[in-house]
Amino acid sequence: MLEKKGTNQYYITRQDSTESNARSYPRKFPFALAKAKGSWVEDVEGNKYLDFLCGAGTLALGHNDPEVNQAMVDMITSDAPLHTLDLTTPVKDKFVHTLLDLLPSELKDNAKIQFCSPSGTDATDAALKLCKTATGRTSIIAFSGGYHGMGHGALACTGNLNAKSKVNGLMPEVHFFPFPYSYRCPFGLGGEAGVDAACAFFERTLKDPESGITKPAAVIIEPIQGEGGVIPAPVKFLQTIRRVTQELEIPLIVDEIQCGVGRSGKFFAFEYAGIVPDVILASKAIGGTQPMSVVIYNKKLDKWTPGAHAGTFRGNQLAMGAGTVVMNRVSKPEFLNDVVRKGEYIEKRLTELKAKVSIIGDIRGKGLMRGIELVDPKGTPDMLGSLPASGDIAAAVQRWCFDHKLIVEKGGRNGSVMRCLCALNISDEDLKKAMDIFEEAVIAVNKKYGK
Numbered sequence: 001m002l003e004k005k006g007t008n009q010y011y012i013t014r015q016d017s018t019e020s021n022a023r024s025y026p027r028k029f030p031f032a033l034a035k036a037k038g039s040w041v042e043d044v045e046g047n048k049y050l051d052f053l054c055g056a057g058t059l060a061l062g063h064n065d066p067e068v069n070q071a072m073v074d075m076i077t078s079d080a081p082l083h084t085l086d087l088t089t090p091v092k093d094k095f096v097h098t099l100l101d102l103l104p105s106e107l108k109d110n111a112k113i114q115f116c117s118p119s120g121t122d123a124t125d126a127a128l129k130l131c132k133t134a135t136g137r138t139s140i141i142a143f144s145g146g147y148h149g150m151g152h153g154a155l156a157c158t159g160n161l162n163a164k165s166k167v168n169g170l171m172p173e174v175h176f177f178p179f180p181y182s183y184r185c186p187f188g189l190g191g192e193a194g195v196d197a198a199c200a201f202f203e204r205t206l207k208d209p210e211s212g213i214t215k216p217a218a219v220i221i222e223p224i225q226g227e228g229g230v231i232p233a234p235v236k237f238l239q240t241i242r243r244v245t246q247e248l249e250i251p252l253i254v255d256e257i258q259c260g261v262g263r264s265g266k267f268f269a270f271e272y273a274g275i276v277p278d279v280i281l282a283s284k285a286i287g288g289t290q291p292m293s294v295v296i297y298n299k300k301l302d303k304w305t306p307g308a309h310a311g312t313f314r315g316n317q318l319a320m321g322a323g324t325v326v327m328n329r330v331s332k333p334e335f336l337n338d339v340v341r342k343g344e345y346i347e348k349r350l351t352e353l354k355a356k357v358s359i360i361g362d363i364r365g366k367g368l369m370r371g372i373e374l375v376d377p378k379g380t381p382d383m384l385g386s387l388p389a390s391g392d393i394a395a396a397v398q399r400w401c402f403d404h405k406l407i408v409e410k411g412g413r414n415g416s417v418m419r420c421l422c423a424l425n426i427s428d429e430d431l432k433k434a435m436d437i438f439e440e441a442v443i444a445v446n447k448k449y450g451k
Contacts, residue, residue, distance in 0.1 A: 118291030121149025145228030229412025230371025288322025
């Protein structure tokens with residue numbers, strides 16, 4: 001039977017017959033989008049949903065922000081070039097210097113920028129190439145739970161085994177170190193003891209002449225792990241990594257692709273630790289809704305020759321114009337303070353909810369990057385007393401939310417962590433409505449799965 005044209009199912013059926021089996025979001029959110037404004041999207045049947053995914057954090061100011069859109073409309077109607085490879089323009093110059101002005105002064109005065117192909121994956125691969133070229137070394141250190149993209153080099157540095165187990169011949173010599181994760185501490189300690197153990201393991205291994213790990217070309221880390229389950233790196237851990245890498249002259253790459261551009265309540269999440277990295281990866285929100293990725297790095301690493309890294313669409317002028325608007329808005333202290341305030345409201349609501357149910361194991365995050373780990377309350381606790389992660393319970397919460405017009409994504413180990421990636425300028429009214437729906441979802445699912 002043919003589906004009626006113009007319905008959600010009509011478009012989903014057509015998509016199923018023509019697009020790759022690798023597609024993911026349509027399996028969780030089976031609708032076809034027609035309109036979007038602010039924190040809301042509308043499907044082809046007129047149903048409206050609160051969007052707490054926002055392009056996986058790409059839409060810092062939500063959908064179709066008037067100022068962002070006007071910047072792009074003005075450019076389109078001005079006959080300015082829209083595609084320039086790596087040729088410069090006034091629009092590009094403004095983007096570059098706006099971004100440089102947001103860096104810590106120690107890096108700002110010594111920074112270079114490489115524009116990459118649109119995806120954050122390419123920024124990761126470019127940074128790996130940069131550091132290998134500059135140091136002449138081959139190995140890379142990454143962290144369990146990290147996510148850096150889906151290209152061969154980026155995927156090799158990503159922790160998720162499901163994404164890489166069927167792909168042969170990924171970039172060799174990537175060594176994974178433990179990442180502090182108090183609720184499921186890799187050392188079985190938790191709390192400050194777990195952080196201290198991770199710090200000691202990192203430093204002693206890199207300084208041990210019998211460690212078996214050759215001096216790496218770079219260390220790559222997310223200040224807040226995103227796909228790994230919204231796990232902020234403790235300040236002490238980031239500071240230890242920065243101190244040790246400086247002592248050993250190892251370039252430090254911080255991946256700010258998801259946690260950057262105000263998401264954490266700081267423009268860059270590494271600012272919480274007061275460190276200055278050698279390399280910063282930025283994508284997603286940096287392009288103001290349009291495809292963009294950049295590598296910002298200390299000029300001491302700039303050993304590339306012309307053409308050493310390229311990308312046909314590295315000159316996306318619309319992204320540069322829109323991204324400049326986003327950077328100017330988001331970087332204002334009052335804007336960032338508001339992100340922190342909204343994040344504290346979410347944490348308060350979730351903490352109160354956790355006390356009412358048995359399926360929430362842990363709540364964590366910073367600013368408007370929040371994670372809620374859902375667990376099986378009937379399972380056997382581990383040595384720390386943490387209950388088993390439950391992807392099934394998370395999926396049930398996600399389905400309940402979608403059925404009640406809230407789009408929220410999950411991630412983390414076993415897909416058990418519900419994640420907040422809403423617009424940074426979401427209204428208090430919309431934020432409260434989303435939290436009301438989420439709370440109702442958790443309570444409803446808890447009745448089925450809880451103790």
